[in-house]
Amino acid sequence: MSAIRKVYIKSYGCQMNVYDSRRMADTLAREGFAETQLPEDADLVILNTCHIREKAAEKVYSELGRMRVLKTKAAADGRRLMIAVAGCVAQAEGEEIVRRAPMVDVVVGSQSYHRLPDLITRAAHGPVVETEFPIEDKFDHLADPAPSVIRARGVTAFVTVQEGCDKFCTFCVVPYTRGAEVSRPAAKIIAEVARLTDAGVREITLIGQNVNAYHGQGPDGRTWTLGTLLSRVSEIPGVERLRYTTSHPRDVDDSLIAAHRDIAALMPQLHLPVQSGSDRILAAMNRRHTGADYLRVIERLRSVRPDMAFTSDFIVGFPGESEQDFCDTLRIVDDVRYAAAFSFKYSARPGTPAADRIDQVAEPDKIERLARLQERIESHRQSFNAQCRGKILPVLFERHGRLPGQLVGRSPYLQPVQTMAPRSLIGEIVDVEITAVGSNSLFGSLDPGLNRTTRPAVQRA
Ligand code: 5AD
Numbered sequence: 001m002s003a004i005r006k007v008y009i010k011s012y013g014c015q016m017n018v019y020d021s022r023r024m025a026d027t028l029a030r031e032g033f034a035e036t037q038l039p040e041d042a043d044l045v046i047l048n049t050c051h052i053r054e055k056a057a058e059k060v061y062s063e064l065g066r067m068r069v070l071k072t073k074a075a076a077d078g079r080r081l082m083i084a085v086a087g088c089v090a091q092a093e094g095e096e097i098v099r100r101a102p103m104v105d106v107v108v109g110s111q112s113y114h115r116l117p118d119l120i121t122r123a124a125h126g127p128v129v130e131t132e133f134p135i136e137d138k139f140d141h142l143a144d145p146a147p148s149v150i151r152a153r154g155v156t157a158f159v160t161v162q163e164g165c166d167k168f169c170t171f172c173v174v175p176y177t178r179g180a181e182v183s184r185p186a187a188k189i190i191a192e193v194a195r196l197t198d199a200g201v202r203e204i205t206l207i208g209q210n211v212n213a214y215h216g217q218g219p220d221g222r223t224w225t226l227g228t229l230l231s232r233v234s235e236i237p238g239v240e241r242l243r244y245t246t247s248h249p250r251d252v253d254d255s256l257i258a259a260h261r262d263i264a265a266l267m268p269q270l271h272l273p274v275q276s277g278s279d280r281i282l283a284a285m286n287r288r289h290t291g292a293d294y295l296r297v298i299e300r301l302r303s304v305r306p307d308m309a310f311t312s313d314f315i316v317g318f319p320g321e322s323e324q325d326f327c328d329t330l331r332i333v334d335d336v337r338y339a340a341a342f343s344f345k346y347s348a349r350p351g352t353p354a355a356d357r358i359d360q361v362a363e364p365d366k367i368e369r370l371a372r373l374q375e376r377i378e379s380h381r382q383s384f385n386a387q388c389r390g391k392i393l394p395v396l397f398e399r400h401g402r403l404p405g406q407l408v409g410r411s412p413y414l415q416p417v418q419t420m421a422p423r424s425l426i427g428e429i430v431d432v433e434i435t436a437v438g439s440n441s442l443f444g445s446l447d448p449g450l451n452r453t454t455r456p457a458v459q460r461a
């Protein structure tokens with residue numbers, strides 16, 4: 001066996017899993033594991049899974065089928081390939097995974113990643129399943145990435161500030177798989193952001209399942225809101241751009257509105273899932289807000305930041321959804337004029353209240369509504385993108401594009417922007433004139449007369 005072991009990590013689902021995968025890689029680096037992008041080279045494969053919809057969970061089992069082939073091949077070559085299942089499927093299904101897929105060596109729930117090195121050692125003697133919610137804080141035990149690793153990951157980074165959810169929407173598994181809401185202390189978040197910006201990161205996205213429910217302990221001993229945290233994080237040298245996701249409409253408080261008014265680095269873009277436009281369905285979903293409440297939040301944010309771009313998640317075919325309810329959803333899409341949105345067919349998740357309802361919507365109706373909703377969302381997305389043509393937008397260049405000499409960056413509104421630009425501009429925020437609008441990205445050109453901005457000089461509408 002070679003001295004350096006290799007780990008291949010595949011992430012499914014949300015940004016939280018992307019962040020967790022990185023922290024697992026950092027922690028395993030301390031144990032001598034190097035990351036590989038090729039599963040066939042790996043000594044350890046980790047599937048960091050998502051349980052949010054049935055399809056997401058099923059993907060894991062089909063991937064495990066492929067991994068079994070690799071494991072058999074490695075054994076034939078005299079190597080041991082270990083397979084670990086992490087994340088929300090691990091948390092929800094535990095022992096069941098080893099029963100269904102006996103070649104799995106480790107099942108590790110999302111609160112126990114810091115125990116991975118120990119679990120891998122123990123798995124030498126047979127499968128290990130760890131899905132407890134331990135009392136110690138995993139963040140205190142996870143390793144930090146080296147500056148060279150941070151730089152290799154790019155100029156944007158996620159930082160978890162909050163985990164879990166106490167909202168219990170009746171369709172959602174998150175409160176069960178990720179547990180109760182827990183906020184990290186502000187001082188630890190500030191230290192983590194400073195480490196990232198010292199290594200060259202320019203854009204920070206604070207993440208949490210219910211990020212704006214943040215209520216962490218501040219260094220002053222008080223409980224900080226997300227608004228207070230954003231304000232403090234924006235003062236860290238090198239934080240040029242700041243975002244946060246995912247938010248709940250109920251938790252948009254005055255301090256968050258003030259943050260959008262006052263913090264120049266806070267980007268004018270917000271993912272604010274509404275799920276449905278029907279008050280009857282919102283109540284059945286236990287969302288604890290009406291369509292009008294939601295529109296008021298949008299209005300308040302637009303009144304302090306007129307160019308605010310909104311994105312959302314929608315579920316069609318929630319149990320009991322009528323054609324009229326669905327039309328209310330189409331109406332809210334028109335009212336908000338979303339810059340983009342994700343939409344899903346309702347997927348009954350075992351153990352959640354809505355799964356047991358007898359008034360499930362027929363699959364053909366779900367398919368038809370999803371298509372109509374996506375068409376409506378798409379037309380607003382295209383209008384939003386089209387009105388960017390001719391504007392000058394500050395773009396944070398992130399990486400090389402597909403064409404030689406091309407860089408790809410993001411606008412303040414999170415649209416990808418492709419521009420012919422020297423590679424030295426990666427990590428810089430540069431004014432770009434938007435010359436054309438494609439189906440998935442904007443195209444821009446650098447005007448030699450335009451100044452480079454050190455702070456995002458976003459055009460306000
Ligand atoms: N069925 C369909 N979509 C769901 N989501 C969460 N649970 C379900 C489910 N059971 C969607 C919601 C959520 C997004 C992350 O996934 O829209 O905001």
Ligand code: SF4
Nearest residue numbers: 165167168169172174
């Ligand atoms: Fe799930 Fe609702 Fe919590 Fe979002 S707010 S994670 S949809 S329970």
